[in-house]
Amino acid sequence: MTIGLDLDEVLADFINNFLAYYNDMNKTSFKQEEIYDYNVFRVWKLPKEKIMKSIYDFYKTPYFENIKPISGAVEGVEILSEKHELKIITSRQNDIKQKTIKWIEKYFPNKFSQTYFTNHFSFNGSSSKKSEICLSENVDIMIEDSPEHAIDCASVSTKVMLLNRPWNKSNKFSKNILRVQSWEEIIKNIK
Ligand SMILES: [Mg+2]
DSSP states (O other), X not given: OEEEEOSBTTTBOHHHHHHHHHHHHHTOOOOGGGOSSSSHHHHTTOOHHHHHHHHHHHTTSHHXXXXXXOTTHHHHHHHHHHHSEEEEEEOOOGGGHHHHHHHHHHHSTTOOSEEEEXXXXXXXXXXXXXXXXXXXXXXXXXXXXXXXXXXXXXTTTOXXXXXXXXXXXXXXXXXXXXXXXXXXXXXXXXO
């Protein structure tokens, strides 16, 4: 099978480091459990542009450099890579392609045949949909945490495994989207 994997909050623990950065810079104490929408500007009731600027500033800091893998992801990818073709489909911006590829190769060397960037929340260029890549690359299963991307990928008949997170817990999904609690559960379901 071809398995598509989202990067942030599936492989990379982005949000914890971004929160640490944002809280240090702004003297706030925002917490991950409170993020009921991954578009944090909606949760924090701030202009989208301000959050985008903070994210771009974050990319230049050690907070971004020091992002760690999500618990169970390294072991899980190792197991999946034995029998399946793995491709990363991330909404990260084209502006951070190089840094992102470097991070992936540090923690997941030679595990992915491709990494696709759909360039959301970008100051440069237009974004594409993850479903377009699911279609063109014949992705059988997509592993996601974002409800929007999960629904988008499921709309082209890709099966989706959605990691349970504060920002997707209120969503109800069609049967093409399976909610899972952990990497251990992803492995159990794919086997
Ligand atoms: Mg994600």
